[in-house]
Amino acid sequence: MTHHIVVVGGGTGGTVLVNDLAERLAPEIDAGDVRVTLVNDSPDHVYKPVWLYVPFGKREPSDGRRELSSLVDDRVTLRIDRVTGIDTDARELQYSGETDRTSYDHLVLATGSTLAPGEIPGLADGGHDYYSEEGSVALRDELLSFTEGHIVLSVIGTPHMCPAAPLEFVFMADDWFRKRGLRDDVEITYTYPIQRVHGNPHIAEWAEPRMRERDIGIETFCNVEEVDTASNQLRTMEGSAVAYDLLVAIPPHRGVDIVSDAGLGDRGWVDVDQHTLEATEADDVYALGDTADTGVPNAGSVAHYQAGVVAQRLASEVRGQVPTATYDGKTLCFLETGMDSASYVEFDYDSPPSPATPSQKLHWSKLAYNESYWLTARGLL
Ligand SMILES: Cc1cc2nc3c(=O)[nH]c(=O)nc-3n(C[C@H](O)[C@H](O)[C@H](O)COP(=O)(O)OP(=O)(O)OC[C@H]3O[C@@H](n4cnc5c(N)ncnc54)[C@H](O)[C@@H]3O)c2cc1C
Structure with missing residues (x-):
């Protein structure tokens, strides 16, 4: 049997996840035992943290956009389309074309936030x-x-x-x-x-x-x-x-309607187990990043850490092993305290944040992270 893993949403979480899966499951993908598909509704991947700097004339919006195809491993099938419905009983995704469907064995929702x-x-x-x-x-x-x-x-x-x-x-x-x-x-x-x-x-x-x-x-x-x-x-x-x-x-902010319509959670956020990231209302569905209702901040760092956990769990599942990886609430965040100083916090479900003394070094660390983000998205950092 071929396991078809379908990830909806090619933002931070979805992109890190498919690249992790491509590397972790390379032998199974090459042997035809696993297929990984990423569906995103735009050909571009958007790195939103750049927008904080745009109003102050420090960055251009184009600094936060790259073609998604340039970031995704060749082992992953990329489909640029908008998912309009999820049928968790039939394990199918629907698109605007009425007869067009994608079947999945494992679904991951990484559809992010929308503004309302x-x-x-x-x-x-x-x-x-x-x-x-x-x-x-x-x-x-x-x-x-x-x-x-x-x-x-x-x-x-x-x-x-x-x-x-x-x-x-x-x-x-x-x-x-x-x-x-x-x-x-x-x-x-x-x-x-x-x-x-x-x-x-x-x-x-x-x-x-x-x-x-x-x-x-x-x-x-x-x-x-x-x-x-x-x-x-x-x-x-x-x-x-x-x-x-x-x-x-x-x-x-809201999540996306397809989540609520599929009965996976309210206001477009998916109800999940905050450690396993499994949807509580359907089998073989995970959610990560902003769309996963875990109570931790809606942050790219969270989506990144959660992607690693979901990749490990899916790899175990397709190999017939019991998945053991869990998410501990890890969140990391640089916090600008001026135009050239920043603080930094790291915390999880058990340890509260304790912001670092602001410094220019931390500001430069934040800018350096923003530059190296494209390697992170590719799964190289
Ligand atoms: C101004 C600003 C500054 C920020 N600064 C930071 C920061 O410093 N550090 C930090 O960690 N985080 C920061 N964030 C938050 C971070 O950008 C988000 O938390 C992160 O992008 C969430 O990743 P995600 O994968 O869950 O969703 P996203 O990156 O939003 O990706 C969701 C993807 O799903 C696609 N999609 C949605 N619906 C469908 C559909 N029906 N069919 C197909 N595709 C669909 C979307 O087009 C999008 O590509 C900032 C955000 C903003 C706005």
Whole structure:
């Protein structure tokens, strides 16, 4: 019997996974006992962390795009198509062509996050973001001409990709305006939905005094319900209003509809066992990266570590062995604290984060990681 492993989503997690499988299962693939297919809805692979630097004129969106085919091992069949349905009983994927189907023996969902600004009235018209390629370019245009006024960075939806990125943005903006002699004329406020500035209490405790030191205003318990574009104000569930001249928002995030439609989890996130990454609602289905509802941050590093675990488990399964590899919640994150300094955190399910003292060396380490990412995606690092 040939085992057909199908991976949906050629972003960070899916690409690292198929390259790992291609190497790990090379003898079985070459013998025709295993087939690996990667389905992605775009010919390009996108490295999203680049978007943080675009508004400050430090990177171009094209720095975060490469042809997926140039990153994927030749042993993997690449299909550029959008999966429109998953039938976990028949073990089939559907595409827009009605009769077109792909059968699988093992399915891995690595479909990432999508942005849902439409869920907050006024947000699509009134807010800017750097969580999409177009958003980061439009925000760059705004920032370049912004010399005075109030910038509000509002975290509207959680969970969202890269929980550190909103903190990074306000630290970078503070430094960027200071270096240009404009900081006295630019007020910066950060809003967060819960009672602290970050979901993780250890990171919140570390960040808050640094924000106050740098005169970054903080509004917690700020659950934005509406962006009033007539008066340039955020209106919150708590009854407060926050006025802005430039709104930079982290919009609500969702997974993808095919997940909910297949009964694999709510809002497009797949319910999984947080250690094995197996879907709880169907057999022979794994999920990894943003789409796997594990409670850990939606981060590329997480997708990368999880890909290694899923690859080991699938290799065991096709070899008739009991899979033993498990994910321990490992998360690694560099956190920019200005235009040329950064901190770093590493944590897992059992060990909380303890952010490192910010330094220029860590900032350069983050930039070096961003450069070497393309080797990581290929499975070489
Ligand atoms: C501004 C910003 C900064 C960030 N900085 C960092 C950072 O410093 N460090 C870090 O670790 N993480 C960072 N992240 C988060 C990181 O980019 C994501 O967590 C990571 O990309 C998740 O990987 P993934 O494989 O789960 O999903 P993705 O990389 O998003 O890939 C999902 C893929 O699935 C495809 N897809 C979706 N639906 C379908 C379908 N129906 N059919 C076919 N294909 C489909 C998509 O097109 C996409 O190619 C950042 C994110 C942003 C937005």
